[in-house]
Amino acid sequence: MAKYTLLKTEGRAKRAQFETVHGTVQTPVFMNVGTCAAIKGAVSTLDLSGIGTQIELSNTYHLHVRPGDEIVKKMGGIRKFMNWDKPVLTDSGGFQVFSLAGLRKIKEEGVTFHSHVDGRVIFMGPEESMRIQSNLASTIAMAFDECPPSLAERSYIENSVARTTRWLERCKKEMARLNSLEDTINRQQLLFGINQGGTLTDVRIEHAKRITEMELDGYAVGGLAVGETHEEMYRVLDEVVPYLPADKPVYLMGVGTPANILEAVERGVDFFDCVYPTRNGRHGHAYTNHGKINLLNAKYETDDRPIEEGCGCPACRNHSRAYIRHLLKAGEMLGMRLMVLHNLYFYNTMMTEIRDAIDNGCFASYKKTKLEGLEAKEN
RNA sequence: GUGGAUAUAGCGCAAUUGGUCAGAGCGCCAGAUUGUGGUUCUGGAGGUUGAGGGUUCGAGUCCCUCUAUCCACC
Numbered sequence: 533m534a535k536y537t538l539l540k541t542e543g544r545a546k547r548a549q550f551e552t553v554h555g556t557v558q559t560p561v562f563m564n565v566g567t568c569a570a571i572k573g574a575v576s577t578l579d580l581s582g583i584g585t586q587i588e589l590s591n592t593y594h595l596h597v598r599p600g601d602e603i604v605k606k607m608g609g610i611r612k613f614m615n616w617d618k619p620v621l622t623d624s625g626g627f628q629v630f631s632l633a634g635l636r637k638i639k640e641e642g643v644t645f646h647s648h649v650d651g652r653v654i655f656m657g658p659e660e661s662m663r664i665q666s667n668l669a670s671t672i673a674m675a676f677d678e679c680p681p682s683l684a685e686r687s688y689i690e691n692s693v694a695r696t697t698r699w700l701e702r703c704k705k706e707m708a709r710l711n712s713l714e715d716t717i718n719r720q721q722l723l724f725g726i727n728q729g730g731t732l733t734d735v736r737i738e739h740a741k742r743i744t745e746m747e748l749d750g751y752a753v754g755g756l757a758v759g760e761t762h763e764e765m766y767r768v769l770d771e772v773v774p775y776l777p778a779d780k781p782v783y784l785m786g787v788g789t790p791a792n793i794l795e796a797v798e799r800g801v802d803f804f805d806c807v808y809p810t811r812n813g814r815h816g817h818a819y820t821n822h823g824k825i826n827l828l829n830a831k832y833e834t835d836d837r838p839i840e841e842g843c844g845c846p847a848c849r850n851h852s853r854a855y856i857r858h859l860l861k862a863g864e865m866l867g868m869r870l871m872v873l874h875n876l877y878f879y880n881t882m883m884t885e886i887r888d889a890i891d892n893g894c895f896a897s898y899k900k901t902k903l904e905g906l907e908a909k910e911n
Numbered sequence: 912g913u914g915g916a917u918a919u920a921g922c923g924c925a926a927u928u929g930g931u932c933a934g935a936g937c938g939c940c941a942g943a944u945u946g947u948g949g950u951u952c953u954g955g956a957g958g959u960u961g962a963g964g965g966u967u968c969g970a971g972u973c974c975c976u977c978u979a980u981c982c983a984c985c
Contacts (some may be wrong), residue, residue, distance in 0.1 A: 567947050574949090591946080627946040674946075726946090757945040785946040792945075807947040814949055830940070867947065 534722050534749055536781055540890055544773070547890035550781050553720045554611065554619040554671045559781060559802035560886050562620055562793070562879045563589040565810055568598070569614050573872030574865050577616040582626075583845060583873055584880035587593075587671075589805045592664050593625035597647050601667035622670035622705075624661045626726070627786070628911065630679035630758070631745050632864040638678060640695065656687070658702035662723075666710040669717035674752065675703045677726040682760040689730045693739050700725050704746060722749035724783060730755060731764050733771050740775035751776045751803075752783040763783030768798040769778040788817060790882055790906055794899045797886055809875035814868045816860050819878040821905045827857045827871070845877035846870070850877055 540547040550557045564571055564585045571580075571588070580588070590610060595601055607613040610620055628645065629636055635646040656664075661676035677696045680689050685847020707723045710716055725743040729736035743751065753772060756765045769784070776782055783803035793804050809819065816828035820840040825832075827839070829900050838848035839856070847870035848857065859867030882902070889898035 565947065572947070572949060587944080594947090621946095623946045625946095656951090677946095679946075752946080754946065783946090788945050806945050808945060811944065811947060811949090814947095815944080815951090817944095826941085858949085863950090865949085 533720060536779060542890050542893055542895045543798065545798050545890055546802060547802055547887055548802060552619050552671050552722065555617055557586050558887055560797045560883055561586050561803055562586045562883045563663040563803060563805040564876055565805055565807055567591045568594045569610055571872065573619040573814055573868040575869060575872050577614050581871060584806065584884065585876065587619040587621060589621045589623065590670065591623045592668065593628040594659055595668060596664045597649050601664040605667040605717065611669065619671035619826050621672040622665045622668050622674065624665065624674040624676045625656050626677040627679050635885050658699040659706045662703055662710060666716055666721060670721065672722045672724055673707065675700045675723060675725045677728060677754060679728065679755045679758065680730060682730045682755065682758050684730060686732060687737060689732060693728045693735055696728050697739065697742050700743060700746065704748065722751040724748060724752050726752045726754040727772060728755045731760050731768055736768060736772045737775050740772050744775065744777055750781040750783060752785050754785045756784065757787045766795055766799065773800040791903055794902060798899060809879045810872050813871035813875040816871065818871060819875050822908045823906060826873055827853055828860060832857045839874050845874045847874040
């Protein structure tokens with residue numbers, strides 16, 4: 533089983549380590565997103581140690597559709613398949629219930645989708661999601677939940693959250709059964725529950741209490757950063773995180789910008805993931821300590837500086853803004869690759885700085901200074 | 912040198928017999944993206960229609976001259 537050890541706190545900010553059968557994760561941590569068992573932008577698992585990756589994230593739904601979880605199981609599980617010996621977290625496919633809206637039917641048993649690849653009908657419920665994730669043999673499996681739009685009616689959210697709770701009970705039961713089977717690859721697979729409730733304080737808190745009683749391996753806050761304001765998201769975190777167990781990791785799903793992460797760490801969050809560093813990198817946006825820059829802008833055409841002076845990433849140690857801009861304009865894969873390596877290095881390095889700051893009791897001042905830099909426009 | 916063809920936005924092209932016809936695409940410029948959108952989405956800036964003259968109420972469209980390019984033939 534996993535062991536979560538709180539090493540230090542500053543206010544509600546937590547510095548901890550999470551020991552799993554696949555290795556120890558130092559938190560707060562940013563999980564590098566590799567939906568289809570690959571970090572988009574031609575980044576290999578061989579590159580990850582050089583950019584400080586501790587844990588990789590993949591997706592149940594996408595891997596079920598292609599290549600198929602049975603195939604991944606035959607290949608020894610996702611970690612062996614990818615040649616990545618550190619922890620992996622798999623998202624449950626629950627978010628696809630939300631993000632593929634229009635192609636779905638939600639019922640008590642589960643959800644019927646149309647595959648975005650070939651249109652075939654797929655059914656996924658709590659048991660299916662757990663079986664797929666067991667086949668993938670990730671370190672951490674996420675509960676199968678529904679992520680309702682934050683603007684949804686109270687009655688819709690209440691019904692949805694109640695169903696998500698029932699689904700969580702089924703997930704826990706099925707995970708226990710799968711972990712007891714002889715031919716399960718990772719018989720110590722962990723299960724994180726997911727808190728929902730939109731921006732409704734009472735629903736969020738009541739749900740947090742219910743899932744805390746289930747004694748899971750970790751807890752996620754889901755359904756945020758889906759259209760509400762940053763202030764609302766921070767308010768929900770202020771209200772709900774205190775109701776999640778202090779001796780378990782807390783994961784804020786899908787978030788976010790560097791500023792979002794700093795604010796959430798301050799509110800007690802341990803785990804993060806977001807497509808921003810990878811997607812924005814592919815689209816030419818690079819994160820720096822002096823604001824985000826768009827390398828596609830004409831002003832970088834003959835800029836011979838690295839993306840960021842002093843950055844230790846493979847792109848900045850070797851190439852200029854002008855060269856990377858050229859690669860991006862020309863559609864060369866190398867351009868995306870260098871951008872993604874830089875952005876992930878930036879995120880991972882920021883998380884290291886955050887951990888060091890909490891260790892040294894200076895997170896508050898670190899956060900203030902960092903935010904001022906991030907909002908600068910000096911590039 | 913002779914004959915023929917072409918000339919519209921940065922590029923290759925559209926504009927029924929002269930009558931809202933000066934346009935779309937690509938490119939360019941900029942913005943978006945939060946449990947993934949690699950080929951996505953949204954905006955924007957560019958043209959005295961090669962130059963000059965003529966016919967007409969009206970010319971990218973017809974006529975003349977010039978210029979440039981291309982193709983044949985000497």
